[in-house]
Amino acid sequence: MPSIDLNRLVEPDRVHRSVYTDPDIFALEMEHIFERVWVYCGHESQVPKVGDYFTMQIGRQPMVMVRDQDGTVRVLFNRCPHRGVELCGNQRGNTGRGFVCPYHAWSFHLDGRIRAIPLMKGYEGTRWSAENPDCSMRRAARVDSYRGFVFASLVADGPGLLEFLGDARVAFDDMCDRSPLGEVEAVPVCHRVIQHSNWKFFMENQLDALHPSVTHQSTGVPARRVEQRVKAEQGKAPLFFHYLSAFATSFDQWDSVQTVNFPNGHGVLKAYMGLRPTDPDTLEYEALMKQAYGEDKAEAYLSRSIHHVLVYPYLSVQSPLQQLRCMRPVAPNRTLSEIWHFRLKGAPEPIYRRSLWYFNLVNSPATMINADDLENWTRGQWGLEGSKAGDWVSFHRNYGGDTERRGVLYSNNGTSEVVMRNQFRAWKQYMSDALNAGAPA
Numbered sequence: 001m002p003s004i005d006l007n008r009l010v011e012p013d014r015v016h017r018s019v020y021t022d023p024d025i026f027a028l029e030m031e032h033i034f035e036r037v038w039v040y041c042g043h044e045s046q047v048p049k050v051g052d053y054f055t056m057q058i059g060r061q062p063m064v065m066v067r068d069q070d071g072t073v074r075v076l077f078n079r080c081p082h083r084g085v086e087l088c089g090n091q092r093g094n095t096g097r098g099f100v101c102p103y104h105a106w107s108f109h110l111d112g113r114i115r116a117i118p119l120m121k122g123y124e125g126t127r128w129s130a131e132n133p134d135c136s137m138r139r140a141a142r143v144d145s146y147r148g149f150v151f152a153s154l155v156a157d158g159p160g161l162l163e164f165l166g167d168a169r170v171a172f173d174d175m176c177d178r179s180p181l182g183e184v185e186a187v188p189v190c191h192r193v194i195q196h197s198n199w200k201f202f203m204e205n206q207l208d209a210l211h212p213s214v215t216h217q218s219t220g221v222p223a224r225r226v227e228q229r230v231k232a233e234q235g236k237a238p239l240f241f242h243y244l245s246a247f248a249t250s251f252d253q254w255d256s257v258q259t260v261n262f263p264n265g266h267g268v269l270k271a272y273m274g275l276r277p278t279d280p281d282t283l284e285y286e287a288l289m290k291q292a293y294g295e296d297k298a299e300a301y302l303s304r305s306i307h308h309v310l311v312y313p314y315l316s317v318q319s320p321l322q323q324l325r326c327m328r329p330v331a332p333n334r335t336l337s338e339i340w341h342f343r344l345k346g347a348p349e350p351i352y353r354r355s356l357w358y359f360n361l362v363n364s365p366a367t368m369i370n371a372d373d374l375e376n377w378t379r380g381q382w383g384l385e386g387s388k389a390g391d392w393v394s395f396h397r398n399y400g401g402d403t404e405r406r407g408v409l410y411s412n413n414g415t416s417e418v419v420m421r422n423q424f425r426a427w428k429q430y431m432s433d434a435l436n437a438g439a440p441a
């Protein structure tokens with residue numbers, strides 16, 4: 001294990017650039033954070049039928065989520081124990097009643113147990129046999145789900161899923177509670193984008209209320225102009241204009257939006273967009289919600305103040321618009337992002353169209369919003385890779401000016417960099433646990 005002094009890398013108000021660039025630190029993050037914590041695999045609705053599968057990375061490990069014969073969702077290592085070949089080569093599909101390796105046709109049950117090895121007699125007298133557990137696909141140590149969202153942890157010890165999520169579980173409650181049936185289903189196609197930057201850039205950006213007025217000004221200001229013109233001409237403008245015009249919010253307004261920063265690096269950016277117009281579609285939907293939950297509960301669900309919920313270290317959930325983005329780090333300077341959206345079960349079609357509009361206008365890589373963020377993160381990575389350009393990344397903004405109650409940090413200014421300070425508090429905790437555990441006695 002490389003010798004790393006975390007106290008010299010992460011200070012309460014600044015961090016050393018190497019945590020974004022150093023391959024040894026990246027390897028430690030994979031081993032001691034991503035390959036230990038509960039990582040989001042996918043939604044149960046992505047694998048509705050027996051044999052349906054979805055492949056993803058957990059840390060550096062190729063994994064597959066699959067629906068077993070008895071209906072259980074399994075998470076297995078996507079690796080044939082014979083020569084190590086990935087069993088499922090596609091991102092998603094149906095593997096029938098078992099997995100068959102394309103290389104030498106070893107086959108496995110949907111729970112990973114070996115089913116058959118062709119020409120088995122060639123193994124007689126060797127120490128390899130079907131009874132050997134190494135002959136089966138390996139399973140994730142723990143699999144659990146919350147409201148249909150499936151997570152796996154590659155270690156048997158550590159906090160359970162609910163403990164890990166803590167108050168960030170509101171991401172999934174808020175998404176599901178907005179359905180009159182209390183459930184969502186994944187739209188099965190996601191955008192996959194390689195970000196040429198460290199995974200932390202994305203995580204920091206999600207609750208960074210200081211950046212939209214600058215980064216997204218070129219989109220927000222013209223969008224607001226068009227929205228106002230449409231309103232003047234037609235009396236009202238469709239809600240999706242607001243998705244972009246909301247980025248024209250001033251610094252002062254952003255400063256009045258609160259971030260709530262939980263233990264484990266999770267956090268919430270409170271709502272800043274008005275998402276409850278009074279058009280007939282919204283009124284029909286709200287009536288369905290009241291029918292399902294009663295007046296008070298429906299109102300509480302519809303008025304929850306959330307813009308993003310962050311599940312550290314890899315997930316950003318925009319629950320009021322049913323958006324979810326998942327980071328899967330590839331290298332210190334490369335991160336695969338999966339961009340998903342969901343359908344509220346039992347809600348009218350126009351309500352789904354709103355999620356689709358947001359998905360395409362804001363979160364898709366083809367939008368002006370996401371493209372501008374991506375450029376910042378790439379240029380950020382390049383800037384930090386220059387070893388003589390300066391060593392520190394500053395998170396001084398409003399340092400000392402936040403309120404802490406029972407381990408939760410509340411910003412008193414929406415643009416406070418408490419978000420990043422809180423994330424590095426969790427990062428340092430995860431990493432120091434790991435480094436201390438690995439240290440000689």
Ligand SMILES: [Fe+2]
Pocket residue numbers: 205211212215216369373
């Ligand atoms: Fe942004």
